[in-house]
Amino acid sequence: MDITIKGLHFSYNGKPVLEEISLSIQKGEIFAIVGPNGSGKTTLLKNISGVLTPDAGAVYLDMKQIAGLSTREIARHLTAVEQEREVGFDFTVREVVAMGRIPHQGRFARETQKDKQKIREAMELANVISFADRPIRELSGGEKQRTFLAMALSQEPKVLLLDEPTTHLDINYQIQIMEIVRQQTRTGLTVLMALHDLNLAAQYADRVALVHRGRLLAIGEPKEVLTPSNIRRAFETDVVVGHNPLTNSLYINTVPYRRKASPPLGNIHIICGGGSGVAVLHALADRFSLSVGVISPLDSDFQAAQRLGAKIVIDAPFAPISPKAYKENLDTMRSSDGVVICDTPFGPGNLPNLRAALELENKVNIYILNPEEIEKRDYTGGQAAQLVRQLVRSGAVPISSVKELKRCLAVDYCSTDRGVN
């Protein structure tokens, strides 16, 4: 069953809550509505299910306006599980799930064989059958949610609306519910859910609508809608959007809030690669302005550096460092206040970075992380180890941890003059 919404407007107490909402949802789709709290997600769901009546516009189920349908008729095709549901009396799980059959029964009807079957199937699908005789009020949050889902499923809806079905649930239960829902859509169920968890939406939804202050900001596939710029507009926060190869879906991470108030204590250049620089970059990003080099754009340190706004001296991957890059790197190091060499594995490709550090002739403070372990990271047949030992002999400071590095740098650079050896 399709859902079509045309020009929906809704206001509460004179204040507009939803404006100009139009969208259509295909049969068998999982459609997610995301947006910050107060953006109108729940209100939108309630307008679609018929609990609320829009001020303008209409909602159609398969071309039929729901405004013209009776409550019972709606319930035969569409049902919803709202965010918080409190059960008034000590009904057992089975009794609750059995209520889902009400729209299909007459007032005096007893439970038919078909009813019993649907109830049992729903309880099995939602994995609640093992405690079917327990009172629902004794269950945990996750068990209750699954029971309500079973109740909804026993109603044999063609459209299922879920409002924040995963709140208060542990990760395993969140996934469980999503998997059950996805499985049902394969047999034609249309699912519309409001989610605040963007990653779940990205992972499970076929299409997403982003709502902001009652208006539709974007509709489309998750990768089209869940972009950093959209999310910045809607949630007023910065995120990084990546692709998770394991799940083959987007992942969205928030970026830690940067204190922009204080001016940097100095410029630090970081020699890293292969992920060795991530910790150092994050540790120093607050207090120092950073530069990184030489690394390739495929390097994982590259992404971290980019996120943190560091200057990056790049060069092509899988090739020796070009003289141009080498010079740029050296110049950057010369104009910096300090150089940090991370516990990077060194091979022929990035060995020149070490050479460049030596060329500084200690005119700039050099800090080396775990220099005594260089043998383990040396893939240059001993050259890297030799260079490192030379650096230490000529005054580079050996550091054993990122914490110690931070402390050291704070001490050395807490005055306003640039650090001098």
Place this chain on the structure above:
Amino acid sequence: MSRKRTYSRRLVFAVLLALTVLTLLAGVVVGPVHIPISDAFSYLIGRGIFADGSPSVSYLIISQIRLPRVLLGLLVGCALAISGGTMQGLFRNPLASPYVLGIASGASTGASLIILLNLHGVLFLSLGAFIGGSLAVGIVYQLAQERDRKTSVYTLILAGVAVGALFSAVTSFIIFLSSGTERMTDVIFWIMGGLGRANWTYLYVLTPIVALGSVILIVFSRDLNALAMGEEGAFHLGINPETSKRIMLGVATLLTSSAVAFAGTIGFVGLIIPHIMRLIIGPDHRFLLPTTAIAGAVFLVWADMVARTVVQPAELPVGIITAFLGAPFFLYLLKTKKARM
């Protein structure tokens, strides 16, 4: 699980029906005047009129005093219990009783006003109580209506408390005005509730009301089940919460006001009996409401039997007995908390 449940449900029904018959017979046999049991039974089936058409005194006692009283007790007990169960379901609050919307207070005011004004006749009294009760509920309902003509159960309860208190104050004032006279005793006894005014005319009026009202409420028991999921939850199950609430509230109010009109404000029946039956038979209103109705009927008749024998030939107001039986049981329920509410 379901097999065992059906078995015990049938058993409960059977026991209750048997109890009702037993109660009817017992109520007719018990009384300050000694009438042999065999005679009592023969009167019930219509014998006892002498050859010249005049009834024997014992026959009169059975047919004009005890039988109407027992039947009134069955009707009033049924009405109060099923209304109480409905109110508890509608408000999803185990402390709800049929009087939660101020009916008792309003009816007391109406009845005491009639007594104060010395308007004679049982008709006036019943009418006054009925109008008073309905007026109170009407005011409560109006107060609790929100903008879109929906009524919040929360506001209903609060308004009921307030309006009830107001009418109680008026009743106290009326008692004050009538203090020192027999009328004060009359008012107070009326408020405590009693089946002493039973007669066949009452029964002709009350029986269709209670029968029809109970049937309607039982028909809507499915809606009560759905409403246990919350008003939104009920909506998604195809129930229109506003319509259902209105109908059930209206019918329950009618039942309660009618009961109070003829028997005064008898307490605890509408509060305790639904609880007890919920323990025995579970919260499914399709079975709870009918069994509660029968249990309430039986309970009230037995309470009345105690009321009219324990200090015979004087009669205690039956409200005292229901409170004596009901209150400790209520406390016991609260303490054990095994109550399957």
Place this chain on the structure above:
Amino acid sequence: MPKRVLVVLAVLMLLGLIASAQQYPVTVIDDRGLEVTIESQPNRIVVAGIPLYSEILIDLGALGRLIAVAQSPDNPPEVADLPRVGESFSPSVEVILALEPDLVLGAWGAVRDQLEELGIVVLTTGRSGAIIASVSDIFTTIRTVGIAVGNSARAADLIGQIAEQIIIIESAVLGREPVQVAFLYMSVPDTAPYAIGSGSIENELILRAGGTNVFADIFGFPPVSLEEVLARDPEVIFTDPDHVENVLESQLLRDVTAVRDGQVFGIKASYSTSTKVAEVLKLMSEFLHPEE
């Protein structure tokens, strides 16, 4: 000659019979202003109300026809052995019915309605609501009951006796300065008492006994504040015999003239609503004007 005597005797007896037979059926007016018809002389009488009715029956010589009474602490001793039909404020219809009475006296309210519906004759007098609020109400009751039981001559005598006694007592205190009186009930010490106001028989008796009811401006039986009692400062206080101590030892009332002078007397209110009302009046007048 003896035959003539026999004939004269027979005629006299017939006349007597006719005379008494002519009394019935009688119709009287009850407290509701409705007519109550008594078809024939009642021989199975039940008193289902206040003891006044029992007293009247005793004084009219109809005790033998009284078969049961309602329980009351003020019942005259002559009815001690009679079966009870419940309390005077809540008699049992069933028990009354079982006794097959031909006249029930004193029932009111729902009980009266039920009895009448069962075809039993109920007679209650007084003001509307079965209230005896004055001496003339007592007289009305005596007269009405007298007609109902076929002893109107003796009833008239009784009224005359009581009236005569009252007049004698009144003339003894006629012209004296009226004493300020309050008739109070204070069942719990030092709490606001109930006062008897106007429209009550006690009020009338106070007046006849040569006093003034300080609470005559209030109607009925209202609760009054202790301050009011202090403000109105009665010289004599009548109260229930059980409450005399409460009043005399009341801390808050100790400045009241009556309490200071120890002029607090117990009078059983039920005696006012009885055929012994003249005795109550005598007691009162002696308390109020002891010099006499």
